[in-house]
Amino acid sequence: MIRDIQEEILKLKKEKDICILAHCYQNPEILEVADFTGDSFALSVKAAETKNKTVIMCGVKFMAESAKVLSPEKTVILPAPNAGCPMADMAEVEDVEEMIKKYPDAFKVCYINSSYEVKALCDASVTSSSALKIIKNIPNKQILFLPDQNLGGYISEFFPEKEFILWRGFCPTHHRITAEDIIKAKEEHPNVKVLSHPECSKEVRDLSDYIGSTSGIINYATECEDKEFIIATEEGVLHQLKKKNPDKKFYFPEVMVCPNMKKTSLQDVYDALDGKKEEVILDEEIRKKALTSLENMHKLGN
Numbered sequence: 001m002i003r004d005i006q007e008e009i010l011k012l013k014k015e016k017d018i019c020i021l022a023h024c025y026q027n028p029e030i031l032e033v034a035d036f037t038g039d040s041f042a043l044s045v046k047a048a049e050t051k052n053k054t055v056i057m058c059g060v061k062f063m064a065e066s067a068k069v070l071s072p073e074k075t076v077i078l079p080a081p082n083a084g085c086p087m088a089d090m091a092e093v094e095d096v097e098e099m100i101k102k103y104p105d106a107f108k109v110c111y112i113n114s115s116y117e118v119k120a121l122c123d124a125s126v127t128s129s130s131a132l133k134i135i136k137n138i139p140n141k142q143i144l145f146l147p148d149q150n151l152g153g154y155i156s157e158f159f160p161e162k163e164f165i166l167w168r169g170f171c172p173t174h175h176r177i178t179a180e181d182i183i184k185a186k187e188e189h190p191n192v193k194v195l196s197h198p199e200c201s202k203e204v205r206d207l208s209d210y211i212g213s214t215s216g217i218i219n220y221a222t223e224c225e226d227k228e229f230i231i232a233t234e235e236g237v238l239h240q241l242k243k244k245n246p247d248k249k250f251y252f253p254e255v256m257v258c259p260n261m262k263k264t265s266l267q268d269v270y271d272a273l274d275g276k277k278e279e280v281i282l283d284e285e286i287r288k289k290a291l292t293s294l295e296n297m298h299k300l301g302n
């Protein structure tokens with residue numbers, strides 16, 4: 001059954017010249033039909049580069065919005081339109097505007113996990129894999145960082161000379177994991193390295209051997225000679241980890257599943273290809289402002 005619908009999807013996307021992009025946290029059956037899978041930064045680059053006129057973004061709302069901001073001439077479809085990001089929803093436009101007023105000299109940085117309206121209010125966007133490089137290139141002493149307090153806190157540790165003002169948002173999936181979970185996993189698997197995402201809390205990061213984005217974690221585990229790893233990020237990474245390292249073992253200290261990332265079904269993707277899903281429509285004025293923020297991310301992050 002899964003195989004049948006996957007074959008239909010592969011046939012249809014070729015016939016219609018449609019590109020399917022999927023974030024690493026998507027269900028394996030979706031990852032298998034995608035033209036490209038990756039972390040948020042890589043997906044945003046692909047969305048801008050691809051020659052196809054239509055892009056189906058298997059992920060959450062801010063990813064589809066970013067693709068449309070970068071490529072307004074393309075038709076961008078989010079196959080599960082109710083797949084949002086609770087962390088992005090923690091920064092609402094009016095509250096962000098209030099905060100910005102309080103810090104007129106600050107450089108305003110938003111994590112890509114934010115709405116395009118919030119991006120439009122910020123000077124540059126960042127992803128977890130590009131944030132350190134981007135902040136290094138910013139001359140301002142004061143940095144207003146939103147919405148993730150964990151990623152912001154992690155970055156701020158590398159720049160003691162700067163003053164970070166952190167929004168109090170967090171990712172419910174990553175923030176839930178505790179130091180106790182990591183300590184227990186280390187006891188169960190002695191001498192096994194802990195690889196964590198910067199969306200995890202400081203107490204978890206402090207117990208980690210490597211901290212990096214989704215693709216950073218996959219690359220680290222692939223290049224490292226160790227045969228076992230404790231992984232503190234969304235379990236979707238297991239698909240790529242296993243594909244690239246069939247002989248290695250990966251342990252998750254807790255159930256780490258983002259319910260929004262799992263909302264996309266194969267039927268949704270099929271329906272999107274079949275013209276049964278609505279395309280992403282953005283306000284043009286706001287889109288242009290958000291574009292500057294995303295272009296600065298690509299400029300400063302490469």
Ligand code: 13P
Nearest residue numbers: 039040041127128213214
């Ligand atoms: P990255 O894909 O940049 O690692 O971000 C993780 C995430 O939570 C995406 O929503």
Ligand code: SF4
Nearest residue numbers: 085086087171173258
């Ligand atoms: Fe948002 Fe966290 Fe889900 Fe990513 S994993 S989409 S940050 S809730």
